[in-house]
Amino acid sequence: MSRGRLILQRPGEICTNGDTSEHTLLAPSDDAEAQAVLDWLRAFDVAGLYTGAIANAIDYVLDGARTGRYDLMAPDVHPGEKASVGAKLEYEVLRSFSLPKEPPLDTRIAKVPVDIKATVGSNWAIPSEAHCQLCICTQIQLGRGRHRSWLVRTHRSWLYRGKGNKDGKRGLAVDARDQWSTPLYDWTPLPVNPLTLLTAEQSARIMAKRPGQEQRFAMMFRHLEGHIIPRSVISTVGAGKLDPLRRARNVRRHLAKDGLTLLCGKWRDQQDLAAAHKITLGPEDWVALRLEEGQAHDG
Structure with a gap:
């Protein structure tokens, strides 16, 4: 049958x-x-x-x-x-x-x-x-x-x-x-991996072996401004490299030149800043935002 x-x-x-x-x-x-x-x-x-x-x-x-x-x-x-x-x-x-x-x-x-x-x-x-x-x-x-x-x-x-x-x-x-x-x-x-939101050209540049991690992380946060970036995404972009989380933290100065502030959910005050923009950050989440003058946080 x-x-x-x-x-x-x-x-x-x-x-x-x-x-x-x-x-x-x-x-x-x-x-x-x-x-x-x-x-x-x-x-x-x-x-x-x-x-x-x-x-x-x-x-x-x-x-x-x-x-x-x-x-x-x-x-x-x-x-x-x-x-x-x-x-x-x-x-x-x-x-x-x-x-x-x-x-x-x-x-x-x-x-x-x-x-x-x-x-x-x-x-x-x-x-x-x-x-x-x-x-x-x-x-x-x-x-x-x-x-x-x-x-x-x-x-x-x-x-x-x-x-x-x-x-x-x-x-x-x-x-x-x-x-x-x-x-x-x-x-x-199901949650959407933010890397899938990139164009093929953007993805190729961010996932390339050159330039170094910090430059590629800065590109990622610029292209994905306002999107929550979980820790797993940072580990993926830094695949095979040493200490990608530290490299990600170091991109704050690169993003500041573009008026972006990098927030990390590890810190309660940065969670609160994100919440003011209707974004809920988990303890291992990151997001790049344009904050109003006086809101920027050096973390």
Whole structure:
């Protein structure tokens, strides 16, 4: 049977797809374990924590501090590397929610086994040990810079039939996801790496080996005036060089000639200056701004 023609059993019927341990298919509202997991998650900003976890997973895969790469959609990023974002995300999610790595699946939430799955495509590979178990399934659309997640019990009757891939993993039927899962949050944007806002010419000059770091950092802050620059971006521009953060701090005098003030979120007074311009700086964020006379800070 083709994947597009899978006829699903409905909640209340018996899950019999390829297994002798028959049980009743449960709708989310009737699934006590699912409700316990949802109650636990309500204490968290799930969308926000997942946004940060995905961003960290992408940074890990790109390894900008060593490779100088900053765009997961660039042609020099292998498709396998893009796919590996999902594998890394599992550990970032556990860390973000302070969850243990605990068998039989990836973790336990409210004492309930839960598997954590993510895809940069349109479906998830559900392993045999997670069949009929609760899964948090995350879809990441890299090209559109967004993500969303569901909690779903991946009943065998709701997985595409057949032996699956070589590891026995099978995909979740779209209708089951749409009808009998619980959305944890709707489409949520991923952070934009400010380096992707540069033109090809600007990027080539900033990422070149010459001139030195300070001149290239000054170019970056000029071109990205008003944009928050995370520490990871500074490490990427200074890839393979010694102490890029110190070099970045030294560009203040270069920027002052253009009327720009470099602010660092490490300092509370500089956070306040940024906040006056409706910019929220984290403790490892930077921004170049044109401040009013008397506001400039030497930091």
